[in-house]
Amino acid sequence: MKVHIHTFGCQMNVNDTETMMGLLEIAGHEMVETPEEADLVIINTCAVRQKAEDKFYGKLGELNRIRRRRHLIVGVAGCIAEKDGKKLLERDDVDFVVGTRAISRVTEAVSKAMKGEKVAILDDHLDELNAHVARRRMSSHHAWVTVIYGCDKFCTYCIVPYTRGREKSRPMEDVLEEVRELARKGYREITFLGQNVDSYGKDLGDGVSLAKLLMEAEKVDGIERLWFLTSYPVDFDEKLVDVIAASKKIARSIHLPVQSGSDEILKKMNRGYTRGEYMDLIHMIRTRIPDASISTDIIVGFPGETEKDFEDTLDLVRKLRFERINLAMYSPRKGTVAAKYYKDDVPRAVKSRRLQTLLELQKRINLEINGRYLGKVVRIIGEDRMKDGRYYGRTIRNKIVIFESKENPVGRFLDIKVERVTPGPLYGRIIWMEGSNQRLEHEPAEELGVHT
Numbered sequence: 001m002k003v004h005i006h007t008f009g010c011q012m013n014v015n016d017t018e019t020m021m022g023l024l025e026i027a028g029h030e031m032v033e034t035p036e037e038a039d040l041v042i043i044n045t046c047a048v049r050q051k052a053e054d055k056f057y058g059k060l061g062e063l064n065r066i067r068r069r070r071h072l073i074v075g076v077a078g079c080i081a082e083k084d085g086k087k088l089l090e091r092d093d094v095d096f097v098v099g100t101r102a103i104s105r106v107t108e109a110v111s112k113a114m115k116g117e118k119v120a121i122l123d124d125h126l127d128e129l130n131a132h133v134a135r136r137r138m139s140s141h142h143a144w145v146t147v148i149y150g151c152d153k154f155c156t157y158c159i160v161p162y163t164r165g166r167e168k169s170r171p172m173e174d175v176l177e178e179v180r181e182l183a184r185k186g187y188r189e190i191t192f193l194g195q196n197v198d199s200y201g202k203d204l205g206d207g208v209s210l211a212k213l214l215m216e217a218e219k220v221d222g223i224e225r226l227w228f229l230t231s232y233p234v235d236f237d238e239k240l241v242d243v244i245a246a247s248k249k250i251a252r253s254i255h256l257p258v259q260s261g262s263d264e265i266l267k268k269m270n271r272g273y274t275r276g277e278y279m280d281l282i283h284m285i286r287t288r289i290p291d292a293s294i295s296t297d298i299i300v301g302f303p304g305e306t307e308k309d310f311e312d313t314l315d316l317v318r319k320l321r322f323e324r325i326n327l328a329m330y331s332p333r334k335g336t337v338a339a340k341y342y343k344d345d346v347p348r349a350v351k352s353r354r355l356q357t358l359l360e361l362q363k364r365i366n367l368e369i370n371g372r373y374l375g376k377v378v379r380i381i382g383e384d385r386m387k388d389g390r391y392y393g394r395t396i397r398n399k400i401v402i403f404e405s406k407e408n409p410v411g412r413f414l415d416i417k418v419e420r421v422t423p424g425p426l427y428g429r430i431i432w433m434e435g436s437n438q439r440l441e442h443e444p445a446e447e448l449g450v451h452t
């Protein structure tokens with residue numbers, strides 16, 4: 001059967017898609033690029049915001065147009081599958097549902113759907129997702145590796161604890177086996193994933209932690225860079241900071257969502273820290289890892305957010321000077337505490353203005369930070385080719401650098417002289433490429449005074 005998977009949402013979903021593709025291929029199905037070529041389409045959904053959910057229903061509409069012309073089986077996986085479960089099967093346009101903890105059973109769901117059975121597999125089979133599961137990776141040099149599933153934090157606005165379940169870590173030896181296998185296949189970069197990746201190991205009770213996992217993973221020959229996503233400020237401890245500081249392979253990119261600069265709003269969000277505690281954490285990280293690149297997430301327009309609360313957020317951003325901010329306007333998610341108890345009382349126009357104000361502030365900060373790269377040489381790993389034929393890669397501080405190359409630089413180390421900066425990517429030219437004779441000048445790579 002020809003199968004197409006459409007993926008919405010976060011890297012966790014991307015990794016789940018890779019797993020489903022691997023399992024389906026082993027079962028004899030052929031993966032295709034578009035729904036038009038497919039006999040069966042799986043939509044791997046995201047429920048984090050209403051907009052994401054709307055996109056899913058838009059996609060179902062598109063598939064319905066194909067279904068009116070010919071037979072097409074449609075399955076739903078991901079967070080909406082988990083949230084709405086069997087209810088989705090009441091729809092004429094959904095044939096099967098696979099929950100976030102049941103993706104290892106995707107082939108079973110597909111077989112039943114091929115026989116005309118409407119099926120929902122929603123129970124917990126996470127233990128089956130071990131190092132030996134076939135995964136069809138999107139990249140040949142970088143791999144996503146999910147190390148912990150679920151989240152126990154219950155931030156009041158967030159649907160994830162309801163769609164991904166409680167925290168469940170994979171045994172460290174199993175994760176390391178996957179890392180070693182990836183290294184054997186030539187992978188050089190790994191990103192450890194978890195909704196709350198710093199919680200890794202806490203539920204296992206055997207003393208393992210993200211810090212320990214990173215320390216062990218960096219010993220694996222062939223692995224050159226290690227990343228991890230997403231961190232939760234309360235669980236980001238000094239031990240982890242020290243491990244990053246001492247490492248040459250762990251990325252200096254730390255994503256620590258703050259969500260608001262107002263104590264009042266943080267409390268209503270149930271984030272578990274105050275503005276002062278968050279700022280102290282960032283200062284501690286920057287003291288011990290002077291080249292740390294810290295990014296964050298902020299939600300504007302949370303219920304009850306006053307101009308003063310928003311001013312506190314602006315002030316925090318001015319003081320901490322993040323290197324990137326993912327901004328979102330609050331939208332209530334049915335089933336969460338915030339949707340149930342707090343009125344969505346900040347008008348859309350006010351949310352929009354606050355978002356715009358933060359965007360402009362962040363743009364100025366980005367341009368100032370990136371300006372310091374002008375004329376410097378940075379070391380990157382080539383990541384991919386862009387539509388216009390140029391390539392991009394990223395530094396160990398997660399700066400994206402765009403450049404031209406005659407040879408394929410993907411997966412190789414390169415030194416790039418930065419010739420133009422923007423609030424987003426840096427632009428430059430290659431002065432050295434691993435395994436190539438394309439060395440044009442000899443200058444040591446540096447990243448704002450720090451060797452990379």
Ligand code: SF4
Pocket residue numbers: 151152153154155158159160161195196232
């Ligand atoms: S830490 Fe909070 S925002 Fe992040 S996934 Fe868990 S509940 Fe959601």
